[in-house]
Structures are given as structure tokens and as C-alpha cells.
Amino acid sequence: MRVLAFGGLLAVTATSLRAVFLPTGVPGLDLDMVGVSGTPMNIAWIPAFQQYYGGGGGSPSLSGRVWAASGTTVQTLTPINSDLRSFYFNPNTGNLEETTYSANAPFSAAYGMLTVGLNPSGMLTGTYTNTGITPSGLPSDQVVPAFDAIRNLLYAFNGSNAVAAVSRATGLATSMITLDLASAGSPGLMAYSIAYDPYSDALISFTTSGGNRAVAFSATTGAFLASIPLSGLTSPDTSYGLGFANNQLFIYDGSLQAYRGYFITDAVPEPGTAALMALGLLALALKRRRIPASRS
Secondary structure (H helix, E strand, C coil): CEEEEECCEEEEECHHHCCCEEEEEEEEEEEECCCCCCEECCCEEECCCCEEEEEEECCCCCCEEEEECCCCEEEEECCCCCCEEEEEEECCCCEEEEEECCCCCCCCCCCCEEEEEECCCCCEEEEEEECCCCCCCCCCCCCECEEECCCCEEEEEEECCEEEEEECCCCCEEEEEECCCHHHCCCCCCECECEEECCCCEEEEEECCCCCEEEEEECCCCCEEEEEECCCCCCECCECCEEEECCEEEEEECCCCEEEEEEEECCCCCHHHHHHHHHHHHHHHHHHHHCCCCCC
């Protein structure tokens, strides 16, 4: 087990919990998008509220939505008051955060990397606070980044086979990860979007090449890890509309007007649960080290 510190906060990775990819995706939740205006972007999950978050991008006049853990809609907010590209929960700050259209070169304080306003029940308020960090390392103004809380990185895919790793702290690109598409069968990947699974430490994309399937690559080397068929999709989007939240990969299907969730790895504890367990073990170990040995 490794324990890493970020800004005085502990982030934990339990290597013994490394997930194994399934031979085929197992259907999970459907998140209804009927009545949500705009282009579906991605899905986020906040463990403390046990709620999912998503919305439509293209204009601040469009919609945001919140779902309960069961998939039931609990809020639709129109207008959302931001041109959404990516929602993600940041456990290092305790906030739901957002990257907007043109986050890499914002033209006002309403664009860029924002903290999303929530009320005490976790409902969207339509208000935002700019973090003051400009993610200039994002490769375009349209990308839908995924967040890696352990490394404090945003991953952004704009096309071809390259994923930019961008520091959440500085907004600068730290590396480019080259995906081994040849080993995956040279698929065409979903444009603008990428997902990150912390338990397999993998970058996840979606393709219709060779059938509807998720394709997974190492988040550090770009090596091809797995191809996971996903049944039940009727008309999946081939740009935007992808997210990984609460151990499910979500793909937006236009005919269904919903995100379809899939488990693509073996079951593992929710990230917040695993982190708390690891922190508890660490605290116990430190406590034992402070207890002096008994004297005979």
C-alpha cells in the first residue's frame, strides 16, 4: 500500500485492490437524459451525497442533472450557467469541479476550471467559483478531461493516439501518453472524451470498431490492457458522452436518451470506502508505533 500526500491531504492507493477486467461488460445503471438540453458530456459521482452528476454542453443556457444512487432523477437545472465539458469530484479539495468549453484559454471568469456550487443536499445551484488555475495544457477547447485524484492530474484526449496529462495544480501539461492502438486492433476512438478508472489505473475509451466495446490502456505507459464488449447499446455517441463514475463506465446512447452504465472490472469497494479503510489501517499502525514496549 502506498500513501501519498497532496497539500497536506492523504491519498491512498491499495495495490492489492487492483481490478481485473471482465471478458464482457455487465450492465449497471441507466441514467435518463430526457429533458436535459445540450450535448451529453460525462458523468461524475460524489460519495458523500451518493449522487451522480451530468449535463449538456454547448451553452450556459443548457441543463444540468443530478441522479440518486438508484439512477432516479432528483434534479434538473436549466440553465446550468456554464458551458460544461467535464464534471469530476476532487477528493483532495472535497469539491465537485468542472472544466468548461475553452478552459485552456478562458475568455472570462465563467470559463476555465471551476468549483461547482452545491446546496447542503448536493443539488446544483448554478453558481461557480473560478479556481484561478488555467489548464492551458489541455490540447483543445473542446476536450472532456478525466481526473486522477492520486496523481492530481487531468487526462485529456483530442484525437489520434495521444492523451495529455495535465497538472491540476498548475494547469500545465506534464506528459503525453501514447496509446497503443495497434494492439487494440487500430480502432477509431470516441472523440474528445477519455475516462479514468483508478482501480485498474487505466485510461478507458469507447469504440464501435469491431463492435461496441470499451478499450483500456495503461495510464502511465499507454500499453493496451483490454477490450471489453458492451451489449445493449443501440445508437452510442462517437464523440463526448463518456464517463467513469462509481466503478461504472457510462456511455450515452442517443436512441435510448440515456447513459448506459457497465461494470468492466471485477467488483471492488467504492473509492471512498477503500481510502477510509486504508487510512484506518495507517492510523492503527502509527498508534502502535507510538506505544512504548513493555518493560519486564
